[in-house]
Amino acid sequence: MARMKFLCDADRCIECNACVTACKNEHEVPWGINRRRVVTINDGKPGERSISMACMHCTDAPCAAVCPVNCFYTTADGVVLHSKDLCIGCGYCFYACPFGAPQYPKVGNFGSRGKMDKCTYCAGGPEADGSKEEYEKYGANRLAEGKLPLCAEMCSTKSLLAGDGEIIAQIYKERVMKRGYGSGAWGWKTAYRETIES
Amino acid sequence: MASFGRFIRLAFGACALLLVIMAAPASTQQVNPTASSVKEQQLLQELNRIQGRVSIPDQRSGVLEQPQGREWREFRNVTLRWIGGVAIIGMLALLVIFYLTRGMVRLESGRSGRTIVRFTLFERFVHWMTATCFIILAISGLNITFGRPLLLPLIGFEAFSEWSQWAKYAHNYLSFPFTVGVVLIFLQWIAGNLPNKVDVAWIKRGGGIVGHDHPPAYRFNAGQKMIYWIVVIGGGLVAATGYELMFPFYVSGIEGMQMAQIIHSVVAVLFVAAMIAHIYIGTIGMEGAFEAMGSGEVDLNWAREHHSLWLDEQSGRTGPNDQKPQPVTAAAE
Numbered sequence A: 001m002a003r004m005k006f007l008c009d010a011d012r013c014i015e016c017n018a019c020v021t022a023c024k025n026e027h028e029v030p031w032g033i034n035r036r037r038v039v040t041i042n043d044g045k046p047g048e049r050s051i052s053m054a055c056m057h058c059t060d061a062p063c064a065a066v067c068p069v070n071c072f073y074t075t076a077d078g079v080v081l082h083s084k085d086l087c088i089g090c091g092y093c094f095y096a097c098p099f100g101a102p103q104y105p106k107v108g109n110f111g112s113r114g115k116m117d118k119c120t121y122c123a124g125g126p127e128a129d130g131s132k133e134e135y136e137k138y139g140a141n142r143l144a145e146g147k148l149p150l151c152a153e154m155c156s157t158k159s160l161l162a163g164d165g166e167i168i169a170q171i172y173k174e175r176v177m178k179r180g181y182g183s184g185a186w187g188w189k190t191a192y193r194e195t196i197e198s
Numbered sequence B: 001m002a003s004f005g006r007f008i009r010l011a012f013g014a015c016a017l018l019l020v021i022m023a024a025p026a027s028t029q030q031v032n033p034t035a036s037s038v039k040e041q042q043l044l045q046e047l048n049r050i051q052g053r054v055s056i057p058d059q060r061s062g063v064l065e066q067p068q069g070r071e072w073r074e075f076r077n078v079t080l081r082w083i084g085g086v087a088i089i090g091m092l093a094l095l096v097i098f099y100l101t102r103g104m105v106r107l108e109s110g111r112s113g114r115t116i117v118r119f120t121l122f123e124r125f126v127h128w129m130t131a132t133c134f135i136i137l138a139i140s141g142l143n144i145t146f147g148r149p150l151l152l153p154l155i156g157f158e159a160f161s162e163w164s165q166w167a168k169y170a171h172n173y174l175s176f177p178f179t180v181g182v183v184l185i186f187l188q189w190i191a192g193n194l195p196n197k198v199d200v201a202w203i204k205r206g207g208g209i210v211g212h213d214h215p216p217a218y219r220f221n222a223g224q225k226m227i228y229w230i231v232v233i234g235g236g237l238v239a240a241t242g243y244e245l246m247f248p249f250y251v252s253g254i255e256g257m258q259m260a261q262i263i264h265s266v267v268a269v270l271f272v273a274a275m276i277a278h279i280y281i282g283t284i285g286m287e288g289a290f291e292a293m294g295s296g297e298v299d300l301n302w303a304r305e306h307h308s309l310w311l312d313e314q315s316g317r318t319g320p321n322d323q324k325p326q327p328v329t330a331a332a333e
Helices: A018-027 A060-064 A094-097 A132-138 A165-179 A188-192 B002-028 B040-047 B068-102 B121-150 B158-189 B197-204 B222-246 B254-282 B302-306 B308-319 B326-330
Strands: A006-008 A037-041 A049-053 A071-073 A078-083 A160-164 B063-065 B116-119 B297-299
Touching: A006 A049, A006 A188, A018 A037, A037 B063, A049 A071, A049 B063, A060 A078, A060 A094, A060 B068, A094 B068, A094 B254, A132 A160, A160 A165, A188 B040, B068 B121, B068 B254, B116 B302, B121 B158, B121 B254, B158 B222, B197 B222, B222 B254, B297 B302, B302 B308
Parallel strands: none
Antiparallel strands: A006 A160, A037 A049, A071 A078, B116 B297
16 A cells, blocks of 8 residues: 655755645635735845745654544545544644644634644545545545546646655656756655655 | 858857856756745743744644644643542542541530520631532542543443533532632632631640540631632632633633643642531531531530630620620630
């Protein structure tokens, strides 16, 4: 089985935000929630970098570890998913997540945050693959259809890579070798406890 | 003419070729646009977080990475469970041992059959409102920390999630009457709970908890004053940090909320341990104590044994109406 990961090649990201838009549209993500966002560091200064970030589907995921009701599970592909039926909206995953992935539809409303929402790696949730219930709660299940996450699929500069960790790491390494530079796989050390030497 | 033209073309071609050859070393030396760019590990080492600008309305999502959640996870899953487990089970064990060795603290002089008002209806209402909220808050709070390893395996995912959902609502909404109760407790009993010299003597004699000693005390003895300040300070801390968590981002960012959760949970488990002792002494630990918060009236002999100076005050104020007070020296027996 593959171990699915995201990799954002920051030297290619042009901050077009198409991944953000594609994600929102594909899954009909509720208003106010962005499962993916593009962060620009040192904006307007020399050496500025943009990184597209969502849930990294961590190895030994902190969200899953701290969840009081144990609503998270990791699929055979290494994708970290959760059950909105079990989620109580306590906010603990959001304290633990290094990437700010968990979000709540009603943040700040007497602590009644609603069910947590985050990137599903386009893999839906515990409901039957492709079912209406699954779509309403978690969005499309592209993985079940044999497709990769839409954000990476439609990335215009192919900055955002999704797929088996080994393969996307290899693609990134080849790129770095060919062009002679690379600012590293952002978030990999935190999420997967490993980096890609470049 | 044609040959001249060819010569010119040749000359240009030669020049161009020369230029290309000369320029060749320059073009193989690629420009490295990352030379001055930000480095992930460097940013993390400097600030322990990476922040930038986002073009979506939610500006809080500008925080790209904050790995300190790892330490918080360690606290939440390991440290807190140890602190809570040792404090609560330790307190229960101490009380069981104490009860088995000392037993209930009896009224030594028996019941006089006459009573004196100790707590008014309003005082008791405040106490029981706060106490009811506290018990529900404590159980629903402990569920968040200990429910997953202890209760979830017993009742299963669906039932545990359903129960935890309601427990969370109760926890959030009962925090309001609890906070009101803590404020009222602070105000209504502050006068009797300022430490004084009598407390020093009371503590030196161990509160009379061992043996049959009855050190004198005013309305509240040093032990009760401790409970009072635990409620006021502990209650204030859990309320303040709890509201910070209930209203995310109003007070602080994620680090502040992690810190708030740490303070909230540590204070709360110690608070629970202290309240277990309070419940013990107010029920099976001491004869005649529960009536103070039950009916609001205590037996005169109970007052004499445990709050002699208070009884003197009360007798002086109300006069020897129906009961001749025992000599004051009785307190120092």
